[in-house]
Amino acid sequence: MTARLNLRPVAADRIADDTDAPKTAETAAEKPVVAAKRASGPHSPGPKPGSANLEERVLGKGETLPALVDEEGKELITSEVAEPANMKTRHWGQLFSFLVFVIGPIVLVAGYLFAVAEDQYSSTTGFSVQREEGAAASDFLGIIPGLVGGGSGASDTDVLYEFIQSQEIVRRIDAELDLRGHYSQHWKGMPWATDKVFSIWPDADIEDLLWFWKRIVRISYDKSTGLIELRVFAFDPDFAQAVGREIVGESQAMINMLSNTAREDATRYAIADLDEALERLKAAREALTAFRTRTQIVDPEADLQSRLGVMSNLQQQLAQALIDYDLLLNTANAEDPRVRQAARRISVIRERIGSERESFTSDDTSNGAVGEDYPTLIAEFERLTVDREYGEETYRAALAALDVARATAARQSRYLATYIEPTKAESSEYPKRWIILGLCVLFLTMAWSIGALIYYSIRDRR
Secondary structure, three states, rough: OOOOOOOOOHHHHHHHHOOOOOOOOOHHHHHHHHHHHOOOOOOOOOOOOOOOEEOOOOOOOOOOOOOOOOOOOEOEEEEEEEOOOOHHHHHHHHHHHHHHHHHHHHHHHHHHHHHHHOOOEEEEEEEEEEEEEEHHHHHHHHOOOOOOOOOOOHHHHHHHHHOOOOHHHHHHHHHHOOOOHOOOOOOOOHHHOOOOOOOOOOOHHHHHHHHHHHHHHHEEEOOOOEEEEEEEEEOOOOHHHHHHHHHHHHHHHHHHHHHHHHHHHHHHHHHHHHHHHHHHHHHHHHHHHHHHHHHHHOOOHHHHHHHHHHHHHHHHHHHHHHHHHHHHHHHHOOOOOOHHHHHHHHHHHHHHHHHHHHHHHHOOOOOOOOOHHHHHHHHHHHHHHHHHHHHHHHHHHHHHHHHHHHHHHOOEEEEEEEOOOOOOOOOOOOOOOOHHHHHHHHHHHHHHHHHHHHHHHHHHOO
């Protein structure tokens, strides 16, 4: 072992005394003087208060270090070379804790995985919910799209994804394949010879079985594509494949039920819409009939046209009568009976024109519509006509929707497309023994290291 120390420069005889001869009183007395002389040499920067000029020296084994001296020559520290480090109590404690908390659990986990844990086989299957392609009749008719199609395929896949993780499918498959019997077969027996970690207890209830179901059935669902992929684990490859097939069958039954419910709802809603449209059309037609009965006018617009024709004819007759009257005045005097007759004709025509004009803007009793003027009657007739036309259009659309709903109900609009049939494993891949063991080593070592650091940090603070 070597050491590098900065020593205060001393006389050559001091160094010789350290290695060859014992110290004497005389040499000891001379050392401060010699040291002072060397310190004040031409190449020395000179001593500084509170500090010492030291030099390096390499020591051999068993050799003592030269003493540190101050400016007066007094020795400050006398030290020896450190001895080799030895194991102390705390070191043995750390080693023991590492064996107990890291090596021991790793050995137990490795022994369980390689000696006790049973081989498991996996079966993979994948499917998605598809809808029947092609344009529906409702698209051509222009009514609301999706009236008979129900929800979108993505929502059906979401429902199916939740159904696969539900208690209902676990209950059905357990009744069909006896899940408890298969996954509890390695539970019975001596503790050191049974795989209790990857098994379920025989008397598990449905809630426990649902919890264990999420361990043996792993679901991967891609919302962007609507694809569902399942991986089923079992102690037997045939049983894993059978569970996968049952899941596919129950999923198909669920999709069929959703399709039937959607078709029944679509048909029921179409019938209800048709009944409502029919009642609206009946009410509009009855209101129009009551108006015609009350006013005794079949079509106010046609009646108005006829009245306008009468007015035009009266205007023409008045113009002709005025012309005849003027011609008659040129050949006869005012007392001529013909002149009085022509004047009487002009007066009657003008009265009739005034009466016809008043009938358009005032109360008219000639056609039984007491207290109602003609513009009001026309506005009411137009409103009733619009209601009738809207009722007819709604009725036709509802009738077409009912036909489409009935046609759609006759065929399956949703179906389960299985793109990966349940596979059958030829070799066991699970449990992943080396991966599990590696993770145990990693986390146990990290936990022990963190604990040791915490212990020493607390110990150093005391």
